[in-house]
Amino acid sequence: MESTHVSALQMKHAGxxxxxxxxxxxxxxxxxxxxxxxxxxxxxxEELQFH
Structure with missing residues (x-):
């Protein structure tokens, strides 16, 4: 679950x-x-740094 959230954040960041x-x-x-x-x-x- 956690890695899915991080992946979603990374995709948003790239977008x-x-x-x-x-x-x-x-x-x-x-x-x-x-x-x-x-x-x-x-x-x-910032949110990615906390994961």
Whole structure:
């Protein structure tokens, strides 16, 4: 059960990284969206550290 949760978190983290990269590659990136995605990614990273 625990490794499934960690795997799900890792997949979410990778997905957020991809979304951030996509947004940053746009001609005029939405900085507020990037900040929101980065905060979500950080929370997932913190949760992964506790597992």
């Amino acid at each position: 957020l990284e991809r979304q951030i990269a996509e947004e940053m590659s746009r001609p005029s990136p939405d900085q507020s969206a990037i900040q929101m995605l980065k905060k979500r990614k950080l929370r997932i990273k």
